[in-house]
Amino acid sequence: MDDAIRIERLSKTFDGGRKVLDEVALRIAPGEMVALIGASGSGKSTLMRHIAGFIQSDPQPSYIDILGRPIQRDGRIVREVRSIRTDLGFVFQQFNLVNRLSVITNVLTGTLSRVPLWRSLLFLFTHEEKAQALAALAEVGIGELAYRRAGTLSGGQQQRAALARTLIQRAKIILADEPIASLDPESARKVMDLLKRLNGEHGLTVLVSLHQVDFAMKYCARTIALHRGHVVYDGPSSALTPHLLRHLYGSDAEELLAPAALNELEQNATPRTGLEAEVGTQRGAASMSAELPAVSPAVSAMPGNEASWSAKVEPRPAARPRFARRAS
Numbered sequence: 001m002d003d004a005i006r007i008e009r010l011s012k013t014f015d016g017g018r019k020v021l022d023e024v025a026l027r028i029a030p031g032e033m034v035a036l037i038g039a040s041g042s043g044k045s046t047l048m049r050h051i052a053g054f055i056q057s058d059p060q061p062s063y064i065d066i067l068g069r070p071i072q073r074d075g076r077i078v079r080e081v082r083s084i085r086t087d088l089g090f091v092f093q094q095f096n097l098v099n100r101l102s103v104i105t106n107v108l109t110g111t112l113s114r115v116p117l118w119r120s121l122l123f124l125f126t127h128e129e130k131a132q133a134l135a136a137l138a139e140v141g142i143g144e145l146a147y148r149r150a151g152t153l154s155g156g157q158q159q160r161a162a163l164a165r166t167l168i169q170r171a172k173i174i175l176a177d178e179p180i181a182s183l184d185p186e187s188a189r190k191v192m193d194l195l196k197r198l199n200g201e202h203g204l205t206v207l208v209s210l211h212q213v214d215f216a217m218k219y220c221a222r223t224i225a226l227h228r229g230h231v232v233y234d235g236p237s238s239a240l241t242p243h244l245l246r247h248l249y250g251s252d253a254e255e256l257l258a259p260a261a262l263n264e265l266e267q268n269a270t271p272r273t274g275l276e277a278e279v280g281t282q283r284g285a286a287s288m289s290a291e292l293p294a295v296s297p298a299v300s301a302m303p304g305n306e307a308s309w310s311a312k313v314e315p316r317p318a319a320r321p322r323f324a325r326r327a328s
């Protein structure tokens, strides 16, 4: 079977000449749920964006395949990138919903690669598509919020809506870039529970970047650790003791060890050694905040959804959806 994600020799040097990813290689099998950890600036978002084909790698022999299809080769993004991207669902720290649109419309944008362009531009969706969106929202536990404006939802609820969008998109792989970094612990737990369920029950492959290792240990059997653009660890999450993390990250390790987790983990930890001194301590620059827009107007249109469309969801942002019932 093809790997869900396969990367060989991926390097990225940004304009300033700094190498942010250095010969990254990894393989993720279909159905795995893998954590990607690393202190801020270690290259997690850059790696995710390469996998999604949003930025191209350095021009050297390298490849990134998604389910056996190349999305980049030797520093070039393939022409069929949009079609390959339909297998990828995205979830970001900053939620990436369109705040002024209803939750259900945001979810329905997950169908955009399948509906004709004219229909998607007008936000026209079929009854069937809307039923699917409602089912997806029910699945993630926020069915009753379908007609609320996305911007009025809590962070945790917005992340669930983003996951409902990946469901109706019929994505096979979820790339979740720090999906819980802006959430309180309880909401974070719920979003991770949901990711785990989508992985377990729907068989979705999940690559989730996390700032803190305790969530990686709790939810993902396998962790890939990045440090300054290198994969410094790829193996069982359970082996990531504070001792090993300090060895890998030096003082940056503290960033990965949440206080609660630290206390718990310290119980079994071996004493510190001088090993961490071998690893540099300078922390990378702040991570990029801007991510891609969730709704790309340039979504490729595919012909012929023959189901008859009926109601407009939101012809204009200011207009009240015709069929919308106010959430009580």
Ligand SMILES: Nc1ncnc2c1ncn2[C@@H]1O[C@H](COP(=O)(O)OP(=O)(O)O)[C@@H](O)[C@H]1O
Pocket (backbone or CB within 6 Å): 014, 015, 016, 020, 038, 039, 040, 041, 042, 043, 044, 045, 046, 047, 284, 285, 286, 287, 288
């Ligand atoms: N478009 C860009 N141009 C220049 N430098 C960038 C760009 N994107 C990211 N970087 C740099 O690459 C490094 C890794 O960033 P990032 O992938 O966002 O890390 P992480 O997600 O692990 O915090 C950082 O030093 C960041 O400043």
Ligand SMILES: [Mg+2]
Pocket (backbone or CB within 6 Å): 044, 045, 046, 177, 178, 287, 288
């Ligand atoms: Mg990041």
